Amino acid sequence: xxxxxxxxxxxxxxxxxxxxxxxxxxxxxxxxxxxxxxxxxxxxxxxxxxxxxxxxxxxxxxxxxxxxxxxxxxxxxxxxxxxxxxxxxxxxxxxxxxxxxxxxxxxxxxxxxxxxxxxxxxxxxxxxxxxxxxxxxxxxxxxxxxxxxxxxxxxxxxxxxxxxxxxxxxxxxxxxxxxxxxxxxxxxxxxxxxxxxxxxxxxxxxxxxxxxxxxxxxxxxxxxxxxxxxxxxxxxxxxxxxxxxxxxxxxxxxxxxxxxxxxxxxxxxxxxxxxxxxxxxxxxxxxxxxxxxxxxxxx
Amino acid sequence: xxxxxxxxxxxxxxxxxxxxxxxxxxxxxxxxxxxxxxxxxxxxxxxxxxxxxxxxxxxxxxxxxxxxxxxxxxxxxxxxxxxxxxxxxxxxxxxxxxxxxxxxxxxxxxxxxxxxxxxxxxxxxxxxxxxxxxxxxxxxxxxxxxxxxxxxxxxxxxxxxxxxxxxxxxxxxxxxxxxxxxxxxxxxxxxxxxxxxxxxxxxxxxxxxxxxxxxxxxxxxxxxxxxxxxxxxxxxxxxxxxxxxxxxxxxxxxxxxxxxxxxxxxxxxxxxxxxxxxxxxxxxxxxxxxxxxxxxxxxxxxxxxxxxxxxxxxxxxxxxxxxxxxxxxxxxxxxxxxxxxxxxxxxxxxxxxxxxxxxxxxxxxxxxxxxxxxxxxxxxxxxxxxxxxxxxxxxxxxxxxxxxxxxxxxxxxxxxxxxxxxxxxxxxxxxxxxxxxxxxxxxxxxxxxxxxxxxxxxxxxxxxxxxxxxxxxxxxxxxxxxxxxxxxxxxxxxxxxxxxxxxxxxxxxxxxxxxxxxxxxxxxxxxxxx
Numbered sequence: 001x002x003x004x005x006x007x008x009x010x011x012x013x014x015x016x017x018x019x020x021x022x023x024x025x026x027x028x029x030x031x032x033x034x035x036x037x038x039x040x041x042x043x044x045x046x047x048x049x050x051x052x053x054x055x056x057x058x059x060x061x062x063x064x065x066x067x068x069x070x071x072x073x074x075x076x077x078x079x080x081x082x083x084x085x086x087x088x089x090x091x092x093x094x095x096x097x098x099x100x101x102x103x104x105x106x107x108x109x110x111x112x113x114x115x116x117x118x119x120x121x122x123x124x125x126x127x128x129x130x131x132x133x134x135x136x137x138x139x140x141x142x143x144x145x146x147x148x149x150x151x152x153x154x155x156x157x158x159x160x161x162x163x164x165x166x167x168x169x170x171x172x173x174x175x176x177x178x179x180x181x182x183x184x185x186x187x188x189x190x191x192x193x194x195x196x197x198x199x200x201x202x203x204x205x206x207x208x209x210x211x212x213x214x215x216x217x218x219x220x221x222x223x224x225x226x227x228x229x230x231x232x233x234x235x236x237x238x239x240x241x242x243x244x245x246x247x248x249x250x251x252x253x254x255x256x257x258x259x260x261x262x263x264x265x266x267x268x269x270x271x272x273x274x275x276x277x278x279x280x281x282x283x284x285x286x287x288x289x290x291x292x293x294x295x296x297x298x299x
Numbered sequence: 300x301x302x303x304x305x306x307x308x309x310x311x312x313x314x315x316x317x318x319x320x321x322x323x324x325x326x327x328x329x330x331x332x333x334x335x336x337x338x339x340x341x342x343x344x345x346x347x348x349x350x351x352x353x354x355x356x357x358x359x360x361x362x363x364x365x366x367x368x369x370x371x372x373x374x375x376x377x378x379x380x381x382x383x384x385x386x387x388x389x390x391x392x393x394x395x396x397x398x399x400x401x402x403x404x405x406x407x408x409x410x411x412x413x414x415x416x417x418x419x420x421x422x423x424x425x426x427x428x429x430x431x432x433x434x435x436x437x438x439x440x441x442x443x444x445x446x447x448x449x450x451x452x453x454x455x456x457x458x459x460x461x462x463x464x465x466x467x468x469x470x471x472x473x474x475x476x477x478x479x480x481x482x483x484x485x486x487x488x489x490x491x492x493x494x495x496x497x498x499x500x501x502x503x504x505x506x507x508x509x510x511x512x513x514x515x516x517x518x519x520x521x522x523x524x525x526x527x528x529x530x531x532x533x534x535x536x537x538x539x540x541x542x543x544x545x546x547x548x549x550x551x552x553x554x555x556x557x558x559x560x561x562x563x564x565x566x567x568x569x570x571x572x573x574x575x576x577x578x579x580x581x582x583x584x585x586x587x588x589x590x591x592x593x594x595x596x597x598x599x600x601x602x603x604x605x606x607x608x609x610x611x612x613x614x615x616x617x618x619x620x621x622x623x624x625x626x627x628x629x630x631x632x633x634x635x636x637x638x639x640x641x642x643x644x645x646x647x648x649x650x651x652x653x654x655x656x657x658x659x660x661x662x663x664x665x666x667x668x669x670x671x672x673x674x675x676x677x678x679x680x681x682x683x684x685x686x687x688x689x690x691x692x693x694x695x696x697x698x699x700x701x702x703x704x705x706x707x708x709x710x711x712x713x714x715x716x717x718x719x720x721x722x723x724x725x726x727x728x729x730x731x732x733x734x735x736x737x738x739x740x741x742x743x744x745x746x747x748x749x750x751x752x753x754x755x756x757x758x759x760x761x762x763x764x765x766x767x768x769x770x771x772x773x774x775x776x777x778x779x780x781x782x783x784x785x786x787x788x789x790x791x792x793x794x795x796x797x798x799x800x801x802x803x804x805x806x807x808x809x810x811x812x813x814x815x816x817x818x819x820x821x822x823x824x825x826x827x828x829x
Contacts, residue, residue, distance in 0.1 A: 027429060064479070140538045149502065153333065153526070246530065247529075260696075
C-alpha cells in the first residue's frame with residue numbers, strides 16, 4: 001500500500017520542491033537543493049525502502065510542507081476529525097435506528113413512506129451544496145450558528161463554543177449515513193419481524209413494542225454495525241468535502257492539501273493511519289457482533 | 300452692537316472648536332481590539348526561506364526587513380533607520396534602529412542581519428538566493444551598522460530588502476541548526492509589531508501585541524487572528540460577521556461586497572501584487588516561432604472582452620507587456636493589438652498558415668487550471684474565429700507548472716506574473732535567454748533575443764531612475780512588437796475589509812497587506828492604552 005502511494009504520487013506531475021519554490025520563480029539550483037535535502041531525488045525504490053524502514057520503528061517521516069513530523073501533523077488534526085466523525089456516527093445511529101425500527105414496525109404507514117422518501121433524498125443530496133445552503137441559512141441569514149471553523153475568534157475553546165460549531169458539519173456528515181442506516185434497519189427489522197421466534201414471542205403474549213425492541217431489533221442491528229464500522233475509516237479521513245465547506249480543521253482537509261502539495265510523506269502517513277483505523281474498526285465490529293448475537297462466538 | 304458681535308465671534312469660535320474636537324475624536328486612533336483575517340494555511344513560519352504568498356501576510360506582522368516599500372516601490376525605513384550609498388554605487392551602509400529586541404527579550408543587532416543574509420537568505424530563499432551573484436560581502440562593523448558590498452552596481456538592490464525578500468531572523472535561535480526544519484519555524488520569534496502566540500494547524504494563527512515594539516505607539520491592536528479558509532467559505536464567514544479582513548477573494552466573491560455598507564473593496568495597499576496575465580506561447584514550436592502568427596493571435600484575442608467577462612472588470616485589458624502600476628518605467632506607447640479578426644486572418648494567410656478542411660488553420664492546445672477556466676473558454680472561442688482550433692487541457696496547477704516550465708512540453712499556457720517591486724525582479728525573468736531554465740515561473744516561451752538581454756542588463760546597472768525608465772520603455776516597445784507572450788490583463792485584484800470598524804489600512808506601502816497590523820485600529824477601542 002505504501003509502495004502504491006509513493007508510485008501514484010511520483011506519477012503525478014510536479015513535486016514538493018516545485019511547490020515549496022512557490023509562485024515567485026526559483027532557479028534550478030534551488031529545486032536541486034530542496035530535492036536533495038528531503039531525498040526527493042532518490043530513486044523511488046530507495047524512497048519506499050527508506051520510508052518502510054523508518055515506519056517500522058514508528059517514524060513516519062517529516063513533512064516539509066507542514067514543517068513538522070508527519071506523526072505530529074496527524075496528531076494535531078486527529079481530535080477535530082474524531083469529534084466530528086464520532087458525533088456524526090452517533091447521530092446517524094440514534095436517529096437512523098429509531099426511525100428505521102419505527103418504519104419497520106409500521107410498514108406501509110405514512111411515517112414509513114416519509115422515512116423512505118427522506119432517506120432517498122438525503123442519500124442523493126450533494127454534500128457540498130447542502131453544506132453551503134445550511135451555512136447561508138443558519139449562519140449568514142439567521143445568525144444562529146457560526147459559518148465555519150471549530151472555535152470562535154474571541155474567547156474560543158469552551159464546550160458550548162465547540163458544540164455550536166459542531167452542529168452544522170455533524171448534521172451534514174451524518175445525513176448520508178442516516179439515510180443508509182434507516183434503510184438497512186428497516187429492511188432487517190422487517191425481515192426479523194417475520195421470523196419464527198418473533199411469532200413465538202407474540203404467541204406468548206408479549207407487547208408489540210417489546211417484541212420489536214427486545215426480540216427483533218438486536219438481530220437486525222448486525223448489518224447496521226457492519227455499515228457504521230465500515231464507514232469509520234472513511235469518515236475519519238474521508239470527510240474532505242464537509243471539512244472544506246465548514247472550515248473544519250481535520251484530517252480530510254490535510255489529506256486534500258497534501259495531494260495538492262504533492263506531500264508524499266504526509267500522504268503515505270495518512271493512508272497508513274486510515275488503514276490502521278479500518279483494521280481497528282473491523283475488530284470492533286467483530287466484538288459488537290458477539291455482544292449482539294452470542295451464537296457468533298461459538299461457531 | 301459691539302457686544303453682540305463679540306458674542307457672535309465667541310459662538311463661532313465655540314462651534315469651530317467643538318467641530319474640531321469632534322473630528323479629532325473620530326480621526327484619533329484608538330487602542331485595543333482583535334482583528335480577524337481570512338487567509339490560507341501558511342505552513343511553517345520562516346519568511347527567510349520562503350516566498351509563499353500565504354505565509355508572508357502572517358510573517359509580515361511578526362518580522363521586519365531592513366526597509367519597507369511604499370506605494371511606488373521606493374524604500375522607507377524599517378529595521379534600518381537610514382542608509383548611504385557610496386559614489387561608485389557598490390557599497391550600501393545601513394544604520395539600524397537602536398534598542399530593538401527580539402520577542403524573547405534578546406537584543407537585536409547587526410550580527411542577526413549578517414547571519415540571516417550569509418546563512419539563510421542568500422542560500423535558501425527561493426528568490427533572494429539569486430542575489431548571491433550580486434552581493435560580494437555583508438559586514439557588521441558595529442552593533443548598529445551593516446555594510447553590503449556589491450560586485451557591480453545594481454539599481455534595484457534596495458527593493459530586495461523588505462520582509463518579503465529580506466526578513467531578518469534571530470541568529471541566537473537559528474545558528475548551527477538547519478533553517479529548513481528548525482522547530483522554531485512553528486513558533487517564530489521576530490522583531491515585529493506582533494508576537495506569535497499559537498498555531499492550530501488547519502485552523503488559525505494567533506498573534507498578540509508586542510508591547511516593546513521599537514516603533515513607539517504601535518501597534519494599536521491587541522490581537523491578530525488569521526483563520527484559514529478557501530475563498531467561498533471566507534465570503535460566507537465575512538457575510539456572517541465572523542471575519543474583518545478577507546485578503547484573497549476571487550472575482551465573484553469580491554463583487555458581491557461592492558455596494559455593501561461599511562465594507563470597503565479596494566486594491567490600495569496591494570500594489571506589490573500588480574500583475575500581468577499573459578498567454579504564453581511555446582516559441583520553439585511551429586507555428587508560434589513565426590512572429591506574424593503571434594501578432595495575428597494578439598489581434599484575434601479581445602482582451603477588453605476577456606477583462607470584462609472573465610475578470611468582471613477587476614483587472615484591465617493589458618496595454619503593455621509591463622504592468623501600469625510600475626509607473627516610473629511604464630509606457631502604453633507600444634504596438635497595440637486592438638481586436639481585429641480581419642487583420643488576424645490576413646496575417647495568418649501571409650504567414651502561410653492557411654485554412655484546411657472545416658476552415659481550420661492548425662490545431663493547438665492550452666494547459667491551465669480551474670482558476671483560468673472562463674479565460675480558457677474565451678481564448679478557445681476567439682482563436683477559433685480565425686481558424687485556430689484549441690484543445691483545452693484542464694489540470695491542476697502543479698501539473699501545468701511542470702509541463703510548461705520544467706518539461707517545456709506545451710503549446711500554450713498562462714501564468715499570473717507579478718512584476719513588483721522592480722522590473723528587474725518580476726518582469727525580466729519572463730523574457731531573457733539566461734532564464735530559459737528548468738524551474739517554475741521562468742522564461743517558458745523560450746524567446747531569446749540578445750538585444751533584449753543586453754538592454755535588461757544595462758537597465759540593472761543604471762542608478763538614475765529616469766534613465767532606467769527610458770530603457771524599460773524601449774524594452775516594452777520591443778517586446779510588444781515581438782509578442783513572445785500575449786499580455787491579456789493588467790491589475791491587482793481587490794481585497795476586502797470591514798471599514799465601519801477598522802481604520803488605518805492602506806496608508807503606506809505596496810505590501811500593506813503584509814503590514815497592516817502595525818497601523819490599523821478599531822473604532823470601538825479605548826482612547827488610551829490601558
